[in-house]
Amino acid sequence: MVEAGEARPNRVTFITALGACSNLHDLEEGRKIHRYIDRYEEEERSDVLVATALINMYGKCGSVEDAREIFQGIPKRDVIAWNAIIAANAQLGHGKEALELLQRMDLEGRMAWEGVQPSGVAFVSILAACSHGGLLLPSRSYFLAMSGDHGIAPSMEHYGCVIDLLGRLGMMEELMDLIAAMPFEPGGIEWRNVLGACRTQSDVENGSDAAEIARELEPEHAAAYVMLFGLYSTEEP
Numbered sequence: 001m002v003e004a005g006e007a008r009p010n011r012v013t014f015i016t017a018l019g020a021c022s023n024l025h026d027l028e029e030g031r032k033i034h035r036y037i038d039r040y041e042e043e044e045r046s047d048v049l050v051a052t053a054l055i056n057m058y059g060k061c062g063s064v065e066d067a068r069e070i071f072q073g074i075p076k077r078d079v080i081a082w083n084a085i086i087a088a089n090a091q092l093g094h095g096k097e098a099l100e101l102l103q104r105m106d107l108e109g110r111m112a113w114e115g116v117q118p119s120g121v122a123f124v125s126i127l128a129a130c131s132h133g134g135l136l137l138p139s140r141s142y143f144l145a146m147s148g149d150h151g152i153a154p155s156m157e158h159y160g161c162v163i164d165l166l167g168r169l170g171m172m173e174e175l176m177d178l179i180a181a182m183p184f185e186p187g188g189i190e191w192r193n194v195l196g197a198c199r200t201q202s203d204v205e206n207g208s209d210a211a212e213i214a215r216e217l218e219p220e221h222a223a224a225y226v227m228l229f230g231l232y233s234t235e236e237p
Helices: 011-024 027-040 048-060 064-072 079-091 095-111 120-133 136-150 156-168 172-181 188-200 204-217 223-233
Strands: none
Touching: 011 027, 011 048, 027 048, 048 064, 048 079, 064 079, 079 095, 079 120, 095 120, 120 136, 120 156, 136 156, 156 172, 156 188, 172 188, 188 204, 188 223, 204 223
């Protein structure tokens, strides 16, 4: 498009191209687009949507430092930009930084007249970071704060992050209690996640129940059968 010179790229062009780089994890091509924007497109350089696409690209491609630099350069950040930088840090294993960003987002939002408040998307990233880091107490705190402080009803994604954390920590009784207490029926993927945790913790009793329910919900899905075989193969002879 640039070489032909028949039309000039705009922010939609850059957002779409950067999205492709994100999906392909192509950092080199993403950097080329970033350099082009910096060199030739002054208006798009200050556009928050283009900046957010750059943050997403750098986060998906593993360069959290570049993502942070872009974020710091945004003069007026919206909730999407905040979500993007929180997700970038969480995805790349920087759980502490992700938690600090959420706290900063909340603080700045409370101080401003029309500040940005944390969203359900941000809490998914935070709870996922807590799960990967094995952070039980922060996970509980943020899960409760969603509805108590921010009026956000937890979705299946939020519950899934907590289920994953409890499974990693071997807290199978608490995991099963949470499944029973959810305000909606878990689907096949949730029961397969439970089965995966049971397999890791060699919990044959709960794992057998989870596998049976998963097979009833999605009989054509082979993963439950494979994981159930793996569960029984971990038993002592």
